[in-house]
Amino acid sequence: MAKDAVVSDDLAKKFATEKETPYTRWVKSEGLDIIGAHYVENLHTVDLKPWARREARGVYLNHEASRTSNDCYVCEIPAGGKLPPHRQLFEEMILILDGRGSTTVWNDAGKRITFEWKAGALFAIPLNAWHQHFNGSGKEPARYVAVTNGPSVINLYEEPDFIFNTKHDFNSRFAGEPDYFSNKGEQKGLLLETNFVADAVNLPLISAKERGAGGGHIRFNMAKGSNNSHISQFPIGTYKKAHAHGPGAHVIILTGEGYSLMWPEGEEPRRYEWQVGTMIVPPSGWLHQHFNTGTTPARYLAFKHEAVAVRNTQGVPKAWISKRLGGDQIDYADEKPLIRQIFSEALAKHGLKPRMDEAYTAELADLPPVTA
Numbered sequence: 284m285a286k287d288a289v290v291s292d293d294l295a296k297k298f299a300t301e302k303e304t305p306y307t308r309w310v311k312s313e314g315l316d317i318i319g320a321h322y323v324e325n326l327h328t329v330d331l332k333p334w335a336r337r338e339a340r341g342v343y344l345n346h347e348a349s350r351t352s353n354d355c356y357v358c359e360i361p362a363g364g365k366l367p368p369h370r371q372l373f374e375e376m377i378l379i380l381d382g383r384g385s386t387t388v389w390n391d392a393g394k395r396i397t398f399e400w401k402a403g404a405l406f407a408i409p410l411n412a413w414h415q416h417f418n419g420s421g422k423e424p425a426r427y428v429a430v431t432n433g434p435s436v437i438n439l440y441e442e443p444d445f446i447f448n449t450k451h452d453f454n455s456r457f458a459g460e461p462d463y464f465s466n467k468g469e470q471k472g473l474l475l476e477t478n479f480v481a482d483a484v485n486l487p488l489i490s491a492k493e494r495g496a497g498g499g500h501i502r503f504n505m506a507k508g509s510n511n512s513h514i515s516q517f518p519i520g521t522y523k524k525a526h527a528h529g530p531g532a533h534v535i536i537l538t539g540e541g542y543s544l545m546w547p548e549g550e551e552p553r554r555y556e557w558q559v560g561t562m563i564v565p566p567s568g569w570l571h572q573h574f575n576t577g578t579t580p581a582r583y584l585a586f587k588h589e590a591v592a593v594r595n596t597q598g599v600p601k602a603w604i605s606k607r608l609g610g611d612q613i614d615y616a617d618e619k620p621l622i623r624q625i626f627s628e629a630l631a632k633h634g635l636k637p638r639m640d641e642a643y644t645a646e647l648a649d650l651p652p653v654t655a
Contacts, residue, residue: 385399539577
């Protein structure tokens with residue numbers, strides 16, 4: 284992947300009018316800021332502004348390709364409050380950050396479902412379904428983070444009235460099924476088919492040795508959408524393999540503490556410290572790697588659009604495939620010595636030592652040969 288490719292002001296001015304899009308103009312019309320964010324220290328405390336149309340407070344936290352792919356926003360429902368009924372011709376996945384409450388979803392046919400949620404709940408809004416969020420506390424606000432594919436839809440149609448007020452039920456997505464948001468699902472390999480997870484923090488995971496460090500993993504595709512997500516967890520004193528993928532993966536820390544390294548290929552890694560509530564958004568094509576330096580397992584949720592996952596002819600994301608085979612993942616055996624040095628020094632500050640020997644050894648059994 285090339286570097287940031289910063290050009291002269293003269294060349295940049297020639298493309299200045301193309302930097303704005305129908306999407307960016309729409310966000311401004313909502314009265315909200317767009318924070319270009321590769322790193323947000325804490326979603327629980329990030330500053331919000333009044334959002335008149337939603338009768339709430341919010342902010343958009345977008346990566347560098349958000350003009351054309353997916354976006355991210357944080358919204359806060361006031362104590363004892365509710366958001367107005369709302370529908371949209373784009374997909375949305377939601378993680379509850381703080382508080383408790385409920386959501387009602389219904390279609391034009393009159394089929395209506397209400398489900399309750401609390402901090403840690405994960406769910407998706409069916410395409411173009413009416414929905415309304417309610418804060419269940421009269422004392423404390425409720426806050427959530429959401430990822431949508433709104434930019435591509437708004438840029439395509441450009442007319443907010445059409446996007447937010449079109450009467451049409453997508454019955455293949457949602458037809459008012461009574462158990463649509465029940466806390467259940469069918470496991471198919473790493474994929475859990477469900478539309479609601481009550482507690483993403485404690486959800487059981489499946490072993491995924493391919494990502495290294497003896498970690499667990501589970502994937503979601505909710506409401507039959509193209510936005511998807513996964514949860515990964517890795518043990519104390521361990522770290523994940525470095526890999527790269529397309530833009531728009533929003534990595535939200537659910538448990539633990541540590542840091543991530545991110546870098547364009549050919550440059551030195553840049554370090555980002557994290558805790559519960561931190562969000563890391565790897566730029567398109569940048570290598571990135573997550574390290575657990577705390578005293579508990581570290582778990583994160585990654586929201587993303589399917590376009591992030593560049594796949595091989597077998598349908599496997601290249602971020603899961605060794606660079607030795609033409610993929611975008613660096614094997615432990617091929618990482619720079621600096622990676623292990625930084626990790627050992629970070630652990631030592633907590634009186635800990637790396638627990639990576641088993642992971643290094645286990646990798647050797649399936650390590651592809653080095654190609655010319």
